[in-house]
Every structure is written in C-alpha cells, then in structure tokens.
Amino acid sequence: MTTLARKRLVILLVLGGILIAGGIYLIISSLPPSHTTYQASNGAKIKFQTSGDRFMEYKGEGKWQEIFVKGVNLGATVPGHFPGEFPITEEDYLRWFKQIDDMGANVIRIYTVHNPVFYTSLVKYNRDKGDxxxxxxxxxxxxxxxxxELKDAYNPGIKDTFHKEIEKAVKAVYGDLKIPVQPGASGGKYRANAGPYLMAWHIGTEWDPEMVDNTNTLxxxxxxxxxxxxxxxxxxxxPFESWLAELIDQTAELEAGYGWQHPMTFTNWVTTDVLEHPGEPLFEEDLVSVDATHIEPVDWEAGYFAAYHVYPYxxxxxxxxxTLETIPDGNGGFNTYKAYLRKLKEHYKDMPVxxxxxxxPASLGVSHIxxxxxxxGGHSDAEKAEIDVSLTxxxxxxxxxxxxxxxxxxxxxxxxxxxxRFEIPEDRRSYWLNVLTNEKLFGIVSMGPGKEDDxxxxxxxxxxxxxxxxxxxSWxxxxxxxxxxxxxxxxxxxYVGLTLAEDFDPDTRPIYLGTHTQPGGNEPITELPGIKLSDGLENLVVIGRDEETEVRTAPNYDFHxxxxxxxxxxxxxxxxxxQKVQFQPWKLAVSLTMSPPDTRFSQPFKDMTVGSLVRGTSDRNDANFSSLTSWQYSGNEVELRIPWMxxxxxxxxxxxxxxxxxxxxDRTFTTAEVDGITFVPWMKDRQSQEVYGPGSHGAVELAEQPKYTWSPWETVNYTENLKSGYYALKEYYESLPEHQPE
Structure with missing residues (x-):
C-alpha cells in the first residue's frame, strides 16, 4: 500500500468513526429522558393505571396517586386545509404544547395518527421536563x-382496515414505522419513541346506533x-361489544411487544350510552347500548376505563x-347535564369514567338548544368560557x-x-370561515380570518x-x-366603512344597505318607499337602534x-x-318537526334569528370585547362586518x-357564480319618512351603484389568538388539587 493510500485509509476510518459517533449521538439525543415508571409482573413499564373507579399515576418508590385528567382535544389541521392534509408544523406543535402546558392541562388527546412531526415535537418538548x-x-x-354504510362491524374489509389502523398507531407511537405518504392519510418515517409520554389508548369513533343494532342482530x-x-x-x-374487546386486545398485544402497558378505553357517546331516556323523541338516540363494563382486562395491569363524549345540548x-330535572341550576331551571353525569357514573361505580x-362553540349560528x-352556538368567547368551565x-x-x-x-x-346545505361546494369549506356554522368554532384558540387583527x-x-x-x-x-x-x-x-356628513344618530336617521348579486330578489317597499330599483335585492342590512340592526333577506330569496x-x-x-313582500329576519333551523310514528312524540319545528348584528368592539384588549361584535359607530363613522352567508x-x-x-x-340547492356585490346605500328620516338615497326622479339603476369585486382565492390568511376560555380554564385548573385527595 502506498503512503498516499495509507493516508486515504486513515482519513476514511476517521470520517467513518465520526459518522458512527454522530449517528449514535443522534439516536441517543432523540430518545426520551428516563421516566419514573412501575414495573409490571411481566416486566412491562407502567406510568398510569386504573384502580377501582380511580385513575392513578405512578410517582416512584412504590407510590401511586389518583389524578384528575385535564386536557384538550387537538385537531389535525389549520385553516385552508382538510385533516387528511396534516399541515401542522413543528413550530405550531411546540407553541401549542407550551400554551397547553401553561394552561395547566396534563394531556392532549388526538383522534388519529398524526404525521411524524407530532411525535418528534412532543418528545422534543418534553425532553427537559423530567417527571x-x-x-x-x-x-x-x-x-x-x-x-x-354497511352496518356490519364484522365485515371482513372493515375488520382488516381497523386492525391495520391499530398496528399503524402502535408502531407510530413507539417510533417504529415507515409508511408511504398517501393523500388523506398520515405517513412518513416515525422514529421518535413517544411511548413514555402516552397516557392511554382511545379506540374508535362515535358509534352509529343503527350499525351497532344491526351488528348485534346479525x-x-x-x-x-x-x-x-x-x-x-x-x-x-x-356481538358488537365482543368486536370491541378484540380490538382492545389487539392494541394491548401490540403494545406489549414494546415493553409497555397503558390504560385502554374505547370511544362512546350519549347516543349509545347505557341509560334509558324516556324524554328522547328520536328512536335512534335511545336504540341500543354499548357498555364498557361488558369488557374486562384479564392480563393488563395498566387497566381499563370508560370514555364518553357528553355535550349539554x-x-x-x-x-x-x-326525569333529568332533579338538580336546580340556581337560576330557576335545572342542570340536566349534571343530573345525566350523576346517573351515568352510578352505572360505572366500579371503574373510572x-x-x-x-x-x-363561540359562533353566531346555533344548531341545538x-x-x-x-x-x-350563539355564544361569545366570554360566554363560551363561562359555560366550558361550568361543564368542567x-x-x-x-x-x-x-x-x-x-x-x-x-x-x-x-x-x-x-x-x-348552504355551503356549496362542500370541498371548499376549509377556504372560508362561516361563523354561522358552529362546529367550526369550538376552539379555545381562535383561528380567525385574515383581517381580524387589522x-x-x-x-x-x-x-x-x-x-x-x-x-x-372606496366610493x-x-x-x-x-x-x-x-x-x-x-x-x-x-367589511363596510361609512363616513357620514353628520354624526350618526340611530334614533333619527337609520342607514340601509341593500345588496344585489344576481337577477331576481325584491324591492324594499317599506324601507325604500317611492324609489324604483332596476332589479331586486337579495338582502337588506339595517343599521339603527341596537335591537333592529340586522341582515334581512328578500322574501323571494329566503332560502330558509x-x-x-x-x-x-x-x-x-x-x-x-x-311575509310575501317584506324583507324577513335571517333564520336558521334548530329543531325539525317530529311526529309519531316516526318519533316517540311530537315536537314542533323551531328556528332562531341569526341575522342580528351585535354592536360592540372586536378589540381583544378592550374590557368590553365581544367575539360576536358585528358593528359600531363613533361620531360620523360607522363600520361593520357582515358574515358571508x-x-x-x-x-x-x-x-x-x-x-x-x-x-x-334531494332538497339541495344550486349555485351561481357572480362577479361581486352591488351595494345600494341610503338613509331614512324616522319622523318625516324622507329617503336620502341614490338616483333621481324616483329611479335607481343598480349598474350605477357601488359594486365590490374580488378575485377567487385558493390559499388563506388567518390569525391565531387565545380565547377567554383559555384563561378561564387555567384559573379553574389552578383551583384544583394537583392530585386527588387520598
């Protein structure tokens, strides 16, 4: 070997050593720190376990302490994306983990396997937090x-799909998975072992009662x-509960291969609970039960508990x-939520729930009472905070x-x-925020529209x-x-901004804004007497006294x-x-007509006005802030924001x-593509009924009115702010003992 060759060999060996050492360092640095755990009889590690009806945390030296689990559900997406796109970044996760931790929560629940970045971010966040x-x-x-669709849990395709998802989840948690990234699913290389930070497994989604009932019958x-x-x-x-037992058992067996045990549960909800509800009108809401007490651990020291989704409406x-009107709420009514919880806990007296x-949700729209x-729905951020804390x-x-x-x-x-039915096309819902859709606004972190802070x-x-x-x-x-x-x-x-010639006085001269997007509609004969429009209006915005300020819809256009x-x-x-000629309040249904024999007893159709515009301030730093604020005036300036729908x-x-x-x-609507919104503004004297509007000689050509246009968009801007509920929960969590009293 020549001298040059020897030198090259030495260099290669040194470089190889550096690379090997670096690789070992990277592996070690990615591992979670040592963690106080209990050793099960078979040698498995346990950090949490159930004991009777208590949920326990191991504190070391043979000591277990009961804890109250305080947490939040974490979604898999941000505005402009659907969940299967998994757009959340490490920066997002780390910021949220710190905020959740600072709030006093001790756990995050996720519904499905996230991309590897979730697990690596959690390991990274927890690396210096010790026990x-x-x-x-x-x-x-x-x-x-x-x-x-199939209403058969034992369908081979369903079982195979579910078992594969279980295997994916367990391997992902323990950093032992490499799976191709496919549209609509998480994927990639999972190398971070997040097992030490797992609290429990939560299997499945809310069960369709007809599917459960049919499975049991088959x-x-x-x-x-x-x-x-x-x-x-x-x-x-x-049979359905046996099906669940098999899924739980498979999860346990796969986890055992990694030397760990964690408490197990499956998702349940009020619709398939274990109680009877004589006051429920819909048969399917009280059709069948799924009972966690019908499944038991036989060799799983970490234990098992019941989990329910329970909303008050x-x-x-x-x-x-x-039968639920047993606990007064202090305001002349009854706390049926608390009464329900009490009945449910009585059934599960020997296991944690x-x-x-x-x-x-903090939304303008309402869908259940x-x-x-x-x-x-129908709550401001502050009202949501108060209710969320009371439910907790x-x-x-x-x-x-x-x-x-x-x-x-x-x-x-x-x-x-x-x-x-009014959000069309449905595959574009993530590109805009419909504040009438309450499901969008359950968060304690506001994902607001792009100009909310501007x-x-x-x-x-x-x-x-x-x-x-x-x-x-501007016009x-x-x-x-x-x-x-x-x-x-x-x-x-x-958003509309008005600068008036004189200070605005809602008691003497209200403002009207007619809106026009397509041929059709009606003329506001009461609000705009003596004026003929070249085409009808779809909606009318009334800006006056607080109780009358609202968006009204043309009778011909009223899609409610x-x-x-x-x-x-x-x-x-x-x-x-x-009603055939007057512009009508903008309403949403909150309960449909229920009639026997389709239901147990009759209930009338109910709807609520949601077009009212709330006067206030949207300044989060103002003591009078309300997230439902739609308009305000000061001197000769008036501004408002009108929800798109x-x-x-x-x-x-x-x-x-x-x-x-x-x-x-199928009772669905069709849509038309428009090129903007034409506004017809005017004022009207309350006493004389004189109209101060556009046009001359009693006629208004809509083509000559202000027309607002914009370009379609495929990407969104959004703001992120902590809602009042975050701080309210933090305060409540701080009032609770760190561990439950012995």
Missing amino acids: DPLYFIQGIWSPEEQLI YASSIPPYKGKHFSALEKAS YPDFFHLDK MVTEYGV GPGGRNQ KDIYDEGYSGAILFMWQDEWFKKTWNTM IIIDGELSDWDALPEGEVK NNPAPGIERFRVTHDEAYV RRLYGRYGYWMLDEPTEE LLGFADPSSLQVIDYGPLKK
Missing part, C-alpha cells in the same frame, strides 16, 4: 363511513364472547326529559376521572346540519388607512348624507323558507301576505352564491 411532561392520549380512527347467535390474551368480553356482552332529551369530549342557555366543574364534582375539552383550535373544514370593529376607521393599497375599494358620495363608502373583505366577513317551506320539507306554515354566499372563495333555482330532488 412533569405533557402527556397525550392516542386515538385510533375507525373506518367510520364503511361502518355506517351475529346474535353466531359470535361467542371474545376471549383474548389481555382483554375479554363477558358472557353478557353483545345533544341529544334533545337534555332539554325535554323531565372520563368525559373526553364536551364544550360549547340546551337547558340554561348551554346551546350549541360538573364533571369534576360528579367524581369523573377526567375532562378533555373539545377542543384546542377552531376548525374551518367542519360542517353543521343546519348550514351544510380591522378592529370599534366605530373608528383609521385602521382602514393602514391596509395595503388595493385591498379596499365618494354614493348617497346624500354619506360622504364616503368603503368595502373590503377577508375569509369570514365583508325555501328549504323548510312548501317546496322543501314543508315544516313552515304558508307565508302571510306581509348572510349575504347569500355558498362559497365566497369561488364567488358562489345560492341561486333562485328550485330545490333539487
């Missing part, structure tokens, strides 16, 4: 759509109770069932082992039954001047008394009545002669509005 890390509960997503005589290595079904278990029996979803104002207190006071709030961040892609609704328009050039369109003197008219928009609202009236479900009475938009990102076409056979 006080932030834990997570790993959910395992079920093939929900297949289950609902296999009533052919499926014996499942007997597994770690978990078994009792003799009294239904759904199903309807929460406000209809008189956690409420792993609960809460109310709950006792004591605990509705699904109810759960704690009734002896539950944990409360995991739904949820951490707002989710734009979500849908709600009473607005989903335009503060406070009646002063100086912040409009700071917006980038081209983002605001001078569009009507007598209105010197300047400005419009802009973002993903949630159309079109859906629930004669040519739809026919749950609304025929309109009166006045109140102006008829089915998808503003692609300029789609609900059109005038008849409902299709």
Whole structure:
C-alpha cells in the first residue's frame, strides 16, 4: 500500500468513526429522558393505571396517586386545509404544547395518527421536563363511513382496515414505522419513541346506533364472547361489544411487544350510552347500548376505563326529559347535564369514567338548544368560557376521572346540519370561515380570518388607512348624507366603512344597505318607499337602534323558507301576505318537526334569528370585547362586518352564491357564480319618512351603484389568538388539587 493510500485509509476510518459517533449521538439525543415508571409482573413499564373507579399515576418508590385528567382535544389541521392534509408544523406543535402546558392541562388527546412531526415535537418538548411532561392520549380512527354504510362491524374489509389502523398507531407511537405518504392519510418515517409520554389508548369513533343494532342482530347467535390474551368480553356482552374487546386486545398485544402497558378505553357517546331516556323523541338516540363494563382486562395491569363524549345540548332529551330535572341550576331551571353525569357514573361505580369530549362553540349560528342557555352556538368567547368551565366543574364534582375539552383550535373544514346545505361546494369549506356554522368554532384558540387583527370593529376607521393599497375599494358620495363608502373583505366577513356628513344618530336617521348579486330578489317597499330599483335585492342590512340592526333577506330569496317551506320539507306554515313582500329576519333551523310514528312524540319545528348584528368592539384588549361584535359607530363613522352567508354566499372563495333555482330532488340547492356585490346605500328620516338615497326622479339603476369585486382565492390568511376560555380554564385548573385527595 502506498503512503498516499495509507493516508486515504486513515482519513476514511476517521470520517467513518465520526459518522458512527454522530449517528449514535443522534439516536441517543432523540430518545426520551428516563421516566419514573412501575414495573409490571411481566416486566412491562407502567406510568398510569386504573384502580377501582380511580385513575392513578405512578410517582416512584412504590407510590401511586389518583389524578384528575385535564386536557384538550387537538385537531389535525389549520385553516385552508382538510385533516387528511396534516399541515401542522413543528413550530405550531411546540407553541401549542407550551400554551397547553401553561394552561395547566396534563394531556392532549388526538383522534388519529398524526404525521411524524407530532411525535418528534412532543418528545422534543418534553425532553427537559423530567417527571412533569405533557402527556397525550392516542386515538385510533375507525373506518367510520364503511361502518355506517354497511352496518356490519364484522365485515371482513372493515375488520382488516381497523386492525391495520391499530398496528399503524402502535408502531407510530413507539417510533417504529415507515409508511408511504398517501393523500388523506398520515405517513412518513416515525422514529421518535413517544411511548413514555402516552397516557392511554382511545379506540374508535362515535358509534352509529343503527350499525351497532344491526351488528348485534346479525351475529346474535353466531359470535361467542371474545376471549383474548389481555382483554375479554363477558358472557353478557353483545356481538358488537365482543368486536370491541378484540380490538382492545389487539392494541394491548401490540403494545406489549414494546415493553409497555397503558390504560385502554374505547370511544362512546350519549347516543349509545347505557341509560334509558324516556324524554328522547328520536328512536335512534335511545336504540341500543354499548357498555364498557361488558369488557374486562384479564392480563393488563395498566387497566381499563370508560370514555364518553357528553355535550349539554345533544341529544334533545337534555332539554325535554323531565326525569333529568332533579338538580336546580340556581337560576330557576335545572342542570340536566349534571343530573345525566350523576346517573351515568352510578352505572360505572366500579371503574373510572372520563368525559373526553364536551364544550360549547363561540359562533353566531346555533344548531341545538340546551337547558340554561348551554346551546350549541350563539355564544361569545366570554360566554363560551363561562359555560366550558361550568361543564368542567360538573364533571369534576360528579367524581369523573377526567375532562378533555373539545377542543384546542377552531376548525374551518367542519360542517353543521343546519348550514351544510348552504355551503356549496362542500370541498371548499376549509377556504372560508362561516361563523354561522358552529362546529367550526369550538376552539379555545381562535383561528380567525385574515383581517381580524387589522380591522378592529370599534366605530373608528383609521385602521382602514393602514391596509395595503388595493385591498379596499372606496366610493365618494354614493348617497346624500354619506360622504364616503368603503368595502373590503377577508375569509369570514365583508367589511363596510361609512363616513357620514353628520354624526350618526340611530334614533333619527337609520342607514340601509341593500345588496344585489344576481337577477331576481325584491324591492324594499317599506324601507325604500317611492324609489324604483332596476332589479331586486337579495338582502337588506339595517343599521339603527341596537335591537333592529340586522341582515334581512328578500322574501323571494329566503332560502330558509325555501328549504323548510312548501317546496322543501314543508315544516313552515304558508307565508302571510306581509311575509310575501317584506324583507324577513335571517333564520336558521334548530329543531325539525317530529311526529309519531316516526318519533316517540311530537315536537314542533323551531328556528332562531341569526341575522342580528351585535354592536360592540372586536378589540381583544378592550374590557368590553365581544367575539360576536358585528358593528359600531363613533361620531360620523360607522363600520361593520357582515358574515358571508348572510349575504347569500355558498362559497365566497369561488364567488358562489345560492341561486333562485328550485330545490333539487334531494332538497339541495344550486349555485351561481357572480362577479361581486352591488351595494345600494341610503338613509331614512324616522319622523318625516324622507329617503336620502341614490338616483333621481324616483329611479335607481343598480349598474350605477357601488359594486365590490374580488378575485377567487385558493390559499388563506388567518390569525391565531387565545380565547377567554383559555384563561378561564387555567384559573379553574389552578383551583384544583394537583392530585386527588387520598
């Protein structure tokens, strides 16, 4: 060997040594720190276990302490994306982990396997936290759509899909998975061992009652109770409960291969609970039970617990069932939520129970009514905070082992039954924020629209001047008394700024803004007497006294009545002669007509006005802040933000509005693409009824009125702010003992 060759060999050996050492360092540095754990009889590590009806944490030196699990559910996406895209970054996760930890929560629940970045971020965050890390509960997503469609849990395809998802989840948690990235699913290289930070496994999703009932019927005589290595079904278990026992057992067996044991549970909800509800009108809401006590651990020292999603407004029996009216709420009504929790806990007196979803949304829209104002929607951030804390207190006071709030961040892609027919196309829901859809706004972190921090609704328009050039369109003197008219928009609202010739006085001269997007509509004959428009209006914004400021819809365009009236479900009475010509309040259904024999007893159709505009301030630093604020005035300036759907938009990102076409056979709407919104502004003297509007000789040509246009968008801007509920929960958590009293 030549001298040069020897030198090269030495260099290669040195470099190889450096690379090997570096690789060892990287492996070691990615491992979680030592963790105080209990050693099971088979040598497995245990950090949490169940004992009787208590959830326990191992504190070292043979000592276990009961804990109350305090946490939040964490979604898999951010605005502009659907969950299967998994867009959350390490920066997002680390920021959120710190905020959740600072709030006083001890656990995060995720519903499915996230991308590897979640697990590496959690390990990274916890690396220096010793024996006080932030834990997570790993959910395992079920093939929900297949289950609902086939109504047979034992279908081979369903079982195979579910078992593969379980294997994926266990391997992902322990950093032992490499799976191709595919659209709609998480994937990549999972190398971070997050097992030491796992608190429990949470298997499945909310079970469709008809699927459970049909599964039990199909296999009533052919499926014996499942007997597994770690978990078994009792003799009294239904076929569906045996199916669950097998899934839990498989999860346990796979985890045992990594030398760990964690408590197990499966997802359940009020619809398939173990109680009877004589006040529930819908048969399917009280059709079948799934009982966690029919499954037991046979060789799993970490234990097992029951988990329920419990909201105070759904199903309807929460406000209809008189048997729950046993605990006064202190305001002249009854706390049926607390009464329900008490009954449920009585059934599970020998095992821990956690409420792993609960809460109310801070949204303009409402979709279910709950006792004591605990509705699904219609709450400001402050009202949501108060209710969320009261629900957490109810759960704690009734002896539950944990409360995991739904949820951490707002989710734009979500849908709600009473607005989903108006959001078209449905695959663009994540591109805009419909504040009438309450499911989007459960978070204690606000994912607001792009201009939320730029335009503060406070009646002063100086912040409009700071917006980038081209983002605001302006018209001078569009009507007598209105010197300047400005419009802009973002993903949630159309913003309007008015500069008047004199100070605004709602008692003497209200303002009207007609909106026009397509041929059709009506003329506001009462609000705009003696003036003829060249075409009708779809909506009318009334700005006056607080109680009258709202968005009204043209009778010909009212798609609430079109859906629930004669040519739809026919749950609304025929309109009166006045309703046929007057602009109507903007409403949403909150309860459909229920009639025997389809239901147990009759319930009338109910709807609520949601077009009212709340005057206030959107400044989060102001003591009078309200997230529901829509408008304000100061001196001669008036500003407001109008939710897109109140102006008829089915998808503003692609300029789609609900059109005038008849409902299709499946009672769905069609849309039309428009090129903007034409505004018709005017003022009206209350005493003289004189109109100060555009046009001359009693005629208005809409083509000559201010028309606001914008371009379609495919990406979104959004803001992120902690809501009042974050700080309210932090305060409540701080009032609880670190560990439950012995």
